[in-house]
Amino acid sequence: MEAPHSPAPADAATLADTFGPAVNTAGLTLHSPEEMRELGRRLAKLLRPGDLVMLTGALGAGKTTLTRGLGEGLGVRGAVTSPTFVIARVHPPLGDGPPLVHVDAYRLGGGLDEMEDLDLDVSLPDSVIVVEWGEGKVEELSDDRLHLVIDRATGDAEHDHDDVRKVTLAGVGERWADADLAALAL
Ligand SMILES: Nc1ncnc2c1ncn2[C@@H]1O[C@H](COP(=O)(O)OP(=O)(O)O)[C@@H](O)[C@H]1O
Numbered sequence: 001m002e003a004p005h006s007p008a009p010a011d012a013a014t015l016a017d018t019f020g021p022a023v024n025t026a027g028l029t030l031h032s033p034e035e036m037r038e039l040g041r042r043l044a045k046l047l048r049p050g051d052l053v054m055l056t057g058a059l060g061a062g063k064t065t066l067t068r069g070l071g072e073g074l075g076v077r078g079a080v081t082s083p084t085f086v087i088a089r090v091h092p093p094l095g096d097g098p099p100l101v102h103v104d105a106y107r108l109g110g111g112l113d114e115m116e117d118l119d120l121d122v123s124l125p126d127s128v129i130v131v132e133w134g135e136g137k138v139e140e141l142s143d144d145r146l147h148l149v150i151d152r153a154t155g156d157a158e159h160d161h162d163d164v165r166k167v168t169l170a171g172v173g174e175r176w177a178d179a180d181l182a183a184l185a186l
């Protein structure tokens with residue numbers, strides 16, 4: 001991983017539009033799936049029960065790869081995979097940490113009805129919940145959320161390699177106000 005990049009002003013404005021002005025943001029560049037996984041392992045050390053992490057990015061961006069690292073960092077049972085038929089999978093802790101609930105909301109309609117069937121509100125206080133494709137669907141679970149927006153790097157001929165990803169982190173709410181998100185690059 002290299003030094004954190006500051007989110008471009010346009011990105012910051014978009015983030016403020018999307019998440020409201022009270023966001024703590026940082027930008028990181030990852031050069032391989034291994035680095036993305038390592039980011040997940042590092043992020044896991046910041047997480048505690050009750051945390052909601054939302055992953056945004058196109059198919060193949062690396063959301064599940066990052067979640068795999070999170071599972072390793074949290075020390076949970078079971079390999080994190082892209083669920084084909086399962087919407088939410090619970091990975092129980094191997095040690096003292098919280099379970100990881102991994103949600104792929106892709107096939108989930110908007111609205112809380114379907115979400116309520118998953119009982120995520122019941123799980124959240126004791127778990128770390130990571131949601132792929134959760135925008136507009138799971139925000140009501142918590143006022144405090146960490147968003148990770150993953151983009152393929154584009155526009156820079158030198159760095160526009162297929163494996164390069166830019167990750168913008170945006171912490172919403174008190175929980176994330178003082179988190180040192182840029183330190184995840186170290
Ligand atoms: N820097 C990178 N970070 C994450 N994945 C990468 C990266 N470079 C290449 N890849 C590849 O992109 C794919 C990402 O897949 P996946 O994590 O399932 O994405 P998503 O869950 O966002 O659809 C994997 O095949 C992975 O090996």
Ligand SMILES: [Mg+2]
Pocket residue numbers: 063064082132
């Ligand atoms: Mg996925």
